[in-house]
Amino acid sequence: MRCPDPVQLEALVDGELPADRAAGVTRHLEECPACATQVRRIRQLVALLRQRSVPVLDELEVAQLVESVRRKAEVKRRLTFAAWRRSLVAASLVLALGTGALTWYRLNSPGRRPVAPDAFALALLHEHRRYEVALGAAADLGFNVQVAVLGQ
Numbered sequence: 001m002r003c004p005d006p007v008q009l010e011a012l013v014d015g016e017l018p019a020d021r022a023a024g025v026t027r028h029l030e031e032c033p034a035c036a037t038q039v040r041r042i043r044q045l046v047a048l049l050r051q052r053s054v055p056v057l058d059e060l061e062v063a064q065l066v067e068s069v070r071r072k073a074e075v076k077r078r079l080t081f082a083a084w085r086r087s088l089v090a091a092s093l094v095l096a097l098g099t100g101a102l103t104w105y106r107l108n109s110p111g112r113r114p115v116a117p118d119a120f121a122l123a124l125l126h127e128h129r130r131y132e133v134a135l136g137a138a139a140d141l142g143f144n145v146q147v148a149v150l151g152q
């Protein structure tokens with residue numbers, strides 16, 4: 001007799017094979033160590049599954065599960081925010097340098113009188129404030145979009 005397929009071996013363990021077929025497979029097991037081992041494994045698995053009933057979550061456990069998922073989402077949101085802040089600081093720095101260079105160039109471009117250092121500083125401060133306000137608004141908008149996308 002050829003080796004029965006795994007489905008038939010499972011059916012034998014579950015007592016779902018017709019009697020004549022079951023007798024044939026059982027005879028095969030006596031002369032085929034491979035199938036005998038397979039059936040032993042299936043029996044062990046079935047016994048294990050009977051011992052361990054499927055866990056049923058009570059209301060508290062469900063609440064804890066939901067809370068745990070919520071906390072993980074919150075941590076993810078914070079990490080995203082931190083990354084966002086970091087890139088914002090970097091952008092601010094680039095902007096400060098850029099604004100400084102631009103302002104200096106505008107005030108000192110050829111044909112203009114050189115400006116006093118404090119006039120330059122004041123102009124720089126003014127320019128930079130303007131960009132920062134714009135950058136801040138963009139950052140808020142971006143962050144709100146991220147929060148919305150993460151879906152809280």
Ligand SMILES: [Zn+2]
Pocket residue numbers: 002003004028032034035036
């Ligand atoms: Zn076999």
